[in-house]
Amino acid sequence: MPQINCKVASITPLTDVVQKVELTLPEAVAFKAGQYAMVVMGEKDMRPFSIANPAYDNNRVELHIGAEPGNSYAGEVLARMQQDGEITLSLGHGDAFLQSNGLPMVLIAGGTGFSYTYSILKEHLQSGDKTPLTLYWGGKHANDLYLTDELSALADANDHFTFVPVVEFASDDWTGRTGWVHHAAMADHADFGEIQVYVAGRFEMAKVVRDDFTQRGLKVENLYGDAFAFI
The missing domain is CATH 2.40.30.10 (Translation factors)
Structure with missing residues (x-):
């Protein structure tokens, strides 16, 4: 390049x-x-x-x-x-770029891995493709999810986009999802057989996502993430 x-x-x-x-x-x-x-x-x-x-x-x-x-x-x-x-x-x-194939998309982001999913999300919303997309963004604390307000507004304005913030160590006033970010996705999807998944975060997280989601039917050809070139 x-x-x-x-x-x-x-x-x-x-x-x-x-x-x-x-x-x-x-x-x-x-x-x-x-x-x-x-x-x-x-x-x-x-x-x-x-x-x-x-x-x-x-x-x-x-x-x-x-x-x-x-x-x-x-x-x-x-x-x-x-x-x-x-x-x-x-x-x-990188080869883990947006390549919608008509299947509902799930984006999993940990920490600043969000920037990868942010590019994909904004491109998808601009494209006119109405394929459903859900972004799960996890952080240790609520203030780590620094664009929550913008993402919530985008979800309100686009019926085919759902935003799910997930906090690992929640304060008493947190009313959203808690725990590991990929567990939130697993709570919402019993079967990943007909879902396309994009993931960004620490290598350890990416490996766990691959292991857990493939056990629930995710096809390897529908899993994208730069980490998978190395693990």
Whole structure:
């Protein structure tokens, strides 16, 4: 993939540890919703981050970078962007992009893995395809789900989209679903035989989703996630 030098338009906090990065491209670049960018930190140092914006909005790149204390992998990328005001990317990586086949879609996101599903969701809603799509987004705490209000509004405005926020460690005033995010999906679907699933999060989570959902009939050809190229 060609490398592209991008200007840093803004870096703004989404939570205490997640930053929204807006990058300006010199010209529109084609990619597919659900693909990721490689941030070029050195000749042999390329770091992947999901592209959060949909493919139709392709004159910019939006990244949601989680850099909690001790996470030098992401922290160094943010520091480079803040210091230099620009960064080099390689776009259009990954085969787990949106490829609707008419089956109802379930998107499973853990933490900032949400950015992968956000691109797919926005692309799907723009496309005019009325295939039902449900997004399950899990976080440790409610404030980790930083776009809950926007997603709830999108669900209200689109009958074929359902948003299910899931909190692992809920406070007393939380009225939504609790526990592990993929367990919420399993509570809603006894059989995944005729469902298409997209998943993003830690490798450990992706593996558990694959194991549990295939036991309930999910066909491997209907399971998408970048993690599955490595596990």
